[in-house]
Amino acid sequence: MKLPDTSNATVDMSLGIKDCEIKCRSNCSCTGYSSAEVNGSGCLAWFGDLVDMGENTDGGQDIFVRVDAIELEDSMKHSKGSFIKKKLVLILCVVIGGLCFCYFFKKAKGRGLLQRNRLRKQLFSPSLETNEETNANGYMSPEYAMDGLFSIKSDVFSFGVLLLKIISGKKNSGFYQEDPSMNLIKHAWELWRDGRVLELVDPTMGNSFPEQEVVRFIQVGVLCVQENAKDRPTMYNVIFMLGNETPIPSPKQPAFVLISNPNSAYASASPSITEMSITIVEGR
Structure with missing residues (x-):
């Protein structure tokens, strides 16, 4: 960030960022604090409105702004509510997407099964008889x-x-x-x-x-x-x-x-006539 105007700020180069935070919290008039140098050394504390503050695309320094507890709570509730809404929307999208996937997958599976059954009828020509x-x-x-x-x-x-x-x-x-x-x-x-x-x-x-x-x-x-x-x-x-x-x-x-083969030797064999000789028949 680009630090605000320092006309209403105090600087103490003997303090680090942690001690600077303690100093700002102990004074109700302190509205914000930051490191005095880019390397993190020194303490820069503001007492009054923060003006001429903006975003620095080249890096800049971090500034910690002190806000009212009620305002902070409202902001956190709004942020939490927004997060919950986004989470619910995400879950809803996932559920809808899953249901759509299941529907189309089941439909495609059924269509594929129908096509396979038709193909089997054409190729395999199955019969329900047991012969x-x-x-x-x-x-x-x-x-x-x-x-x-x-x-x-x-x-x-x-x-x-x-x-x-x-x-x-x-x-x-x-x-x-x-x-x-x-x-x-x-x-x-x-x-x-x-x-x-x-x-x-x-x-x-x-x-x-x-x-x-x-x-x-x-x-x-x-x-x-x-x-x-x-x-x-x-x-x-x-x-x-x-x-x-x-x-x-x-x-x-x-x-x-x-x-079994109807043309086998057993099936094709024809009965033969056995010839017998007979002598003169005489009574007893």
Whole structure:
């Protein structure tokens, strides 16, 4: 601050700022005090009106003004009330902001859930029936289709079906005219079991693909659709197997693969007629 006019002030260079405060408080006529020097030494006390006081942008000195107790109390009440109002406004803004965030987050979450449900209906084509072949039409894992149990391994199963679908370029069911009960999972498993796994590849790709890499992808896909959820790899392991060349385990029998075969030797065997010779019949 720029100190007031010193025509009604006294100076005592032997006092420090603390002693200057005591001196001003002990005299009812004292209206303010300050250090006489910028370094804090000396005492400058005013007795009368403080005039020609202003703000000094270059630094200046601090001045301590003595005010009436009632005036100070009113000022503190006003300041305290203003602080409380600002605090209440701040709390109110935070509460309103939090409520708005919760509302829009819930709305966005609901909208996202609705979109995901629509997407699942389009991609997974789930059915509520319990028939294995009907459930195999989509991407549902057997534990979810049969018992309604869902886990992270259910997503692994869906990923495996999707991977086989991308490689073959075919849907999961309804494309084998010779055997209507055949589905993509069963077809991929039989080709893998018979060592003809490259026959699963989309014919439109021709021979322009790395065979070893495609075989590895198919093997990972069959691993993902194994019937027992505990046998399926985690998505972390799936990503690791797809991005590396380390040996991977052989898959077990996938889900939705019917063991019975109407074209098996037992089913196709026809009864034969056994010929017998007969001698002359004679009575006893």
